[in-house]
Amino acid sequence: MKIAIVGVGAMGSRFALMLHKSGNDLVLIDGWQPNVQAIRQQGLQADFNGKAVTANIPVYSLEEVDQLQGYQPELIIAFTKSYQLDSAFAKIKALITPQTYVLCLLNGMGHESILKKYVDDNHLLLGITMWTAGLAGPGHATLFGNGNVELKNFGSEGKDFALKVVDVFNDAGLCPKYIDDPKYAIWRKACVNGTLNTLCSILDCNIGELGQTQEAADFLKTIIAEFAAVAAQEGVNLDQAEVYQHVDETFHGDIADHYPSMYQDLLKNHRKTEIDFINGAVWQKGKEYGVATPYCTLITQLIHAKEELLGV
């Protein structure tokens, strides 16, 4: 499959390496110039479960997209940060034809309202991923552990292509699944990020260390309850016990050593976080629906305060 990956940081690198290895025709597009240069000069490199891997894949900066005139990817996979999605797609929209599909697996909520500006519902695939990734430096990812992908066509049509993507991802070892309800999956993943990413960043710890605290269980139950109260206003009825179990399992699973992406952004790279697409989105929605979200409010304010202190 002809695939363009827009946003080739940690996750974009993981998907690029796995999809390249299984024989797909890839083009990488990124907005971080040192990253583009490193990939162009040394290839896309990674420590992949302890093994050094390199892949030579064509890479372009967002400012070089005009060099891709006539290139028509069947699928564009978005792996920018949530707050970069709109500006990145504004720069690559010339690549999107009426036949192009866009897949968004970003953490957080509201991405479909951004992507609807660039692609119709029947060419938009939405979902989540539990794969992890880190970035040791420009063009060098650190990839370990296992994960999965859950996706579905957002519009009523597009299932045939979505199933084709599932087959391509299956061949790449990405453990995909065609799901019934992407909204449920996105809210459920947001609960994962709204607990693990935020608390690991606030407490300066990895997922397993968070799980060792006495307070972890209460943290999870309280935050998941707030997500569930707001999700219910949108017709998404989260099974809180199952979501709690899903998050709790990460404490002892093979991502226990992972520092969540928000931790990497805030504490490791002193970069802006995606808090406004996660707990911040729950806070804002709660205000619209008249649902109190004191914990999501405080967590969002704490992360914003840390962003200010770090000058991001």
Ligand SMILES: NC(=O)C1=CN([C@@H]2O[C@H](COP(=O)(O)OP(=O)(O)OC[C@H]3O[C@@H](n4cnc5c(N)ncnc54)[C@H](OP(=O)(O)O)[C@@H]3O)[C@@H](O)[C@H]2O)C=CC1
């Ligand atoms: N990392 C993880 O383990 C997981 C992440 N996700 C989600 O996937 C999406 C992508 O996340 P992830 O790959 O971690 O994001 P990264 O920050 O690694 O990469 C996203 C983009 O940020 C830019 N960027 C990265 N590092 C720097 C830097 N040091 N300075 C300037 N720009 C930089 C790059 O270019 P550009 O400037 O063009 O953006 C890159 O394309 C997010 O929504 C995230 O929440 C989901 C599951 C797990």
Ligand SMILES: CC(C)(CO)C(=O)C(=O)O
């Ligand atoms: C790995 C995981 C699931 C931890 O929340 C994630 O989504 C992230 O790091 O952003």
